Amino acid sequence: MTSGKDPNRPSILGGPTIVLVEPQLGENIGACARAMLNCGLTELRLVRPRDGWPNEKAQAAASGADLVLDGVRLFDSTADAVADLEVVFATTVRTRGMIQEFVTPRLAAERMRAHYAAGHKVGVLFGPERTGLVNDDLTLAETLITVPLNPSFSSLNLAQAVLLIGYEWFQTGDVPPAELLHTGQTRPATKAELVNFFEHVEGALDRTGFFTSPEKRPSMVRTLRNAFERMRMTEQEVRTFHGVIAALTGKRKGDP
Amino acid sequence: MTSGKDPNRPSILGGPTIVLVEPQLGENIGACARAMLNCGLTELRLVRPRDGWPNEKAQAAASGADLVLDGVRLFDSTADAVADLEVVFATTVRTRGMIQEFVTPRLAAERMRAHYAAGHKVGVLFGPERTGLVNDDLTLAETLITVPLNPSFSSLNLAQAVLLIGYEWFQTGDVPPAELLHTGQTRPATKAELVNFFEHVEGALDRTGFFTSPEKRPSMVRTLRNAFERMRMTEQEVRTFHGVIAALTGKRKGDP
Structure with a gap:
């Protein structure tokens, strides 16, 4: 401009x-x-x-x-x-x-x-x-x-x-807020959407034997959830990451 | 001067x-x-x-x-x-x-x-x-x-x-730090470590057919990388997520 x-x-x-x-x-x-x-x-x-x-x-x-x-x-x-x-x-x-x-x-x-x-x-x-x-x-x-x-x-x-x-x-004038996460056409994910995604990831990891011992599972889950929380995903990104997990576990779109 | x-x-x-x-x-x-x-x-x-x-x-x-x-x-x-x-x-x-x-x-x-x-x-x-x-x-x-x-x-x-x-x-000199991501016993991941992780994810997704068309791949990759950047991963978390990807794609520890 x-x-x-x-x-x-x-x-x-x-x-x-x-x-x-x-x-x-x-x-x-x-x-x-x-x-x-x-x-x-x-x-x-x-x-x-x-x-x-x-x-x-x-x-x-x-x-x-x-x-x-x-x-x-x-x-x-x-x-x-x-x-x-x-x-x-x-x-x-x-x-x-x-x-x-x-x-x-x-x-x-x-x-x-x-x-x-x-x-x-x-x-x-x-x-x-x-x-x-x-x-x-x-x-x-x-x-x-x-x-x-x-x-x-x-x-x-x-x-x-x-x-x-x-x-x-x-x-000193009328300036925009100091911090802003631009989300374009979408919106921040709700916590329910996030938790649903967490459970998708953790379920997939359970099936692959990722959690080597039951005692360590809670702290591993917390590590992963904390990291994903910091990502501050949009609703659209949550859907994308659902797709990522599905793809990595071998499921394709349309699979049951 | x-x-x-x-x-x-x-x-x-x-x-x-x-x-x-x-x-x-x-x-x-x-x-x-x-x-x-x-x-x-x-x-x-x-x-x-x-x-x-x-x-x-x-x-x-x-x-x-x-x-x-x-x-x-x-x-x-x-x-x-x-x-x-x-x-x-x-x-x-x-x-x-x-x-x-x-x-x-x-x-x-x-x-x-x-x-x-x-x-x-x-x-x-x-x-x-x-x-x-x-x-x-x-x-x-x-x-x-x-x-x-x-x-x-x-x-x-x-x-x-x-x-x-x-x-x-x-x-900002001589003032106390305002905000810091606590990293405990580890440290923030370097960009080289992150890029290596991105390539691991993207390679795995390539093999599963996640990217439905070659034209859309670059923008999908950017979406994923931006989300992972926002996560501000520690070096330890990068290793954890390497393990997550390996687990989801069916590899176990010790596999070649």
Whole structure:
């Protein structure tokens, strides 16, 4: 799916404004746009992009995130770019001795969501690829975001930094449950269906002499049942496995 | 900070093995290596990289993540690449009607951490840039990971996908394991042990005429393998189930 426009799902788009200060490579701007739209973010502002704007390399790297690139707004200074925003976060790797609040992306995203829900205009600043934001830009933010990463190799690509902030933002929204067993056209087997299957297996094993001693049979049966329970079979799969047992014991479909 | 090697912080390195199946662009492999080291991950395996290995473009894009690139291991098949692993996750965007467990990166990371802490060998599969993993590769995983993202624009760059998994992995550090399958005196089966078991089952079913038509065999095999993957068998259970199959097909202990 490469279209960024889906009129049926307008509600998840929008979100905080992303502000890239003096981005150098068009490819990075495009990759940021793609990462933004992955996370439902659509508002991108650029402060003095090195190679001007528009930029063909940005278009190519955006992989179809036209919705974001078409709406880009250009600014001459960081102060201008955030002038109409009410709540501004800034991303920074290094602690530069500033007395400022540092938070993780996860906590920042929760705060962004709360502000956004209250109707406040929220933005996040990202600095140039090599140097990061200068201290004067950092002073435009109330809160600094630092991503917890390998301290001996913590320098993130610009689009990677945008993705992590956007990802955390998206996770604070209306996201699907964390775990889901997809069952397609069928449904989970009932316990009665499972027990019936267990008895089929165990009966077949009884007839082949699998259980070498009567004393060990109960614990062997428990081992097998536990394993099959973990399988969390669908109703359809139970039928398939009935067929497997029948086939292995030499019965064909249609046999009595 | 661009050095990946820091003798003072060995403890945060290591982690799950990242397996890239048929990666196309060297730049993407390099960007994955960088994202991995950002998150303290160091073990990278490549299955049939399109442009061969080593790859100069990967070096350039890795931005100093030599620690990862120098340790890359090459494999001819996905099955070989995961043969020694005990717990395998696979990333996939699309739901393809497979009956398999889907989890978020966050929940997956918690489980990875629990397994890793218990000494199990853990890996994560990523498919080729354009197409993603094929179904046969997905059957090598117990659990599928899908990143909750903008449903109308959810296709992630390969390195972005690796970063999100690595990022969630890193965030689970220094926390107690959340969930673990108790394995008692045994250990999780390796993928090689599982595949060997699958082949035993399928060979037995071939001989009984279970697969009614050659065209349907692949999808039937996938159904069975997916179900057995979900069972998360221990090494001991794999041996038990070998015995079950042998018993059902009429072989007794000691038979040739």
